[in-house]
Amino acid sequence: MQANSMDQFVRICGRRRREFWAGVIGIAPLVLGAIPFGLIYGVLAVTIGLPTTMAQAMSTIVFAGSAQFTTAQLLRDGAPLLVIILTVAVLNVRHVLYSASLAPYLRHLNRGWKVFLAYLLTDEAYAIAITRYWEDKANPCDRDTLRSTDRRHWFVLGASLTLWVNWQISTLIGVYLGAQIPAAWSLDFAMPLTFIAIVVPALRDRATVGAAVVAGTVVLLALALPLKLGLVTAMIAGILAGTMIEQWQGKKRGGE
């Protein structure tokens, strides 16, 4: 009995480190993809005239690539700060979905863990973390059991911290290279390219295609809108279009 609980103890405590490194390795491919993205953000932020400290601080304060790009771009185009804040508020609202999806698994953690993991929650970290929780269905979600044996949050920590460190370093290099890179290199084009690489594989059904088509059309029609409000208008139009198409399809299927 005694030996048995000792075994249990070793297995559980040993798992922390193992989970952490499994997370680090799990996110490695996505980290590779984030390097050019971080470099290019750094270059763009400095090129448009942001002070280097601020360009780098954005990576720690916001820690969301697409939001940082959008902020830099809207600043470049002279959008009012309120419009920038509104646009990022819509762009980043997707994190609520990640938060809601992970919350049940992190319920047993203390406040410090929750705050830290929430701060580190990104598209990439979520994608890796949730697969870890899904693959291991054997781990019961019983409250007591969770408290004593669930160490998968170390996996989440390993994955998200790796991404964070990588993001800070790559944007820092970008910020310092920024001044030296000539505009003729068109490095700013890497931003839409990175987004293309994210969006195109996500166009899986009619609803997502509809969301993209409507967002892309509205943003062009809204070019004339004052204060650079076109971007946020197009985002909302696309989101509504996708939702409506999906609902309409659901109804049609239900009616058959």
Next chain:
Amino acid sequence: MKIIEISTLWGALLLIGLITFFYRALFILFADALHLPGWVQQPLRFVPVAALTAIIVPELLVREGTLALTGQNERLVAGIIAIGIAWWSKNTLLTLTSGMVALYLLQWWSGS
């Protein structure tokens, strides 16, 4: 970039960070017992596609503030090539490099 007070800019930056943290912490920290209802979840699913497309399209189609729907617009052509590569390969790095190489070749070709 328009001239904005640096302190105002810092304030906006902090606010953007706070909003983002609020989203990330909302359920993990404050409402872990709540279940996100379907009518909220459904629209959120479309945020990445809608938002990123709205950013991509003007980058490809708008040059100097006006629509440029011609073959002379190198970014449009390179972008379409990248979309094809992304569709076929689903690989971020490959999409990025082929798009950049296409842009460089087109620029070199047109002598600009």
